[in-house]
Amino acid sequence: MSAIALLGTSADPPTCGHQALLEQLLTHFTHVVTWASDNPGKQHALPLAQRSALLQALVQSVGDPRLTLVQELSSPWAITTLERAEALWPGQVLCFVIGSDLMDQVLRWKEADAVLARCRLIIVPREGWPLNHTAIAMLRRHGAQLDVLSLHIPGTASSSVRRDTDPSQIPAVLRPLLMQNKFYGFDTDSGSAAL
Template sequence: MQQIALLGTSADPPTCGHQALLEGLLGLYPHVATWASDNPQKQHGAPLALRAQLLQALVEEINDPRLQQDQTLSHPFTIRTIEQASNRWPEAELVFVVGSDLAALIPTWKSSAQWLKRCRLAIAPRQGWPLSEQALEDLKQLGARIDLLELQVPASASSALRRSPQQQQIPAPVWMLLLQHNLYGLSPSLR
C-alpha cells in the first residue's frame, strides 16, 4: 500500500523550515501533498488564497513531481482534511505530518480520536520544540500510530518572520511574492 504524506500549513509565510521539511518528506515518502489552511487557533497575517500562492511558489521551487499542492485538502479541521484525502486516495495509507511544536496540542483538536484512527501520525522534530514523553503517551491513548521522523528542520518560525522578516529565512520565490504583495510590512524598497 502506497503511503502519502499529508502536510497542511498556515504558510504565513512559508519559510526555509517548510522547505527543509517538504524536501525531507520527499526522502521518506513516495508522494507528498501539501496545502495552505486556516488554523482556528491562530491569527493569520495574509488571506488564505494569498498564502496558498506563497506555498505554491515554494512547491514550484522544490520542483519534484512527487510533491503537489492540493488546496482541496484545506480545511480548518483535520477530520475534514482526512476525509477528503481518504476519498481522493482510497487505496493509500495516509500519513498526517505535524511538527513537534504541534504534537502536544493534537488532543485538543476537533475529533482527534476519530481522525488519528484513519491515518498514521508522523512527527517531525523542530529545533527548539522538544517532544515530551507525556505528549507521545497522550497521543497513543487516542489511538495514534506514531512515526518519529529523523529530519533536520531548522527553528525558523513564521510568526517571528511576520514580525521581523529576514530574507535568508524565506525561500527566494516566496520572498519575491511577499514584496510584490507588500506583505508583513515589506515593500520593494526594503530589498
C-alpha cells in the first residue's frame, strides 16, 4: 500500500505558504494531490474556476510529477472528497492534510466520524495557530489516526493578501497573472499592488 497526501485549499489566492507546504509534503509523500475548493464557512473573492487555475499554475511551477492538481476532488465536504479519492485510488492510504488552524473544526464537519474512518489525518502547524493538544486527544477519541508533521511554512495567509494586497506573500509565478487580471487589487499598470 502507498499513501497519498491530499491537500484541499481555498487558494484565494495561493500564497508562498501554499507553495512551501506543497514542496515540503513532497519530502514526506511519494504522491501529493491538491485542488481548489469552496469552503462552506468562507466567502470567496474569486470563483472556483479562477482559483483552480491559479493553483494549477503554482503546481506547474513546482515542476514535480509527484504533485498533481485533481480538481475533480473538489467539494465543500471532506467526506465527498474522500469518497472520490477512494474511487480514484482504491486500496491506497489517504492522508488528509490540514493546518493546525482547522483542528478544532474537524469534529463539526459533515459526517466527521466517517471522514476520520476513511483517512489518516495529517496536521501541519501554522504560525499563529499552536497545536491544541485537547483537540488532538478529542480527535483520537473519535477514532482519528493522526500525525503531526512539523514543516517550516512561512506565516502567510490568503486573507492577509486580500486585505493588504501584499505581493511578497504571492509566489513569483502568480504575480503576473494577478496583475494582468487585476485580481485581489493587484494593478498591472503600476507593476505593483494597488493601494
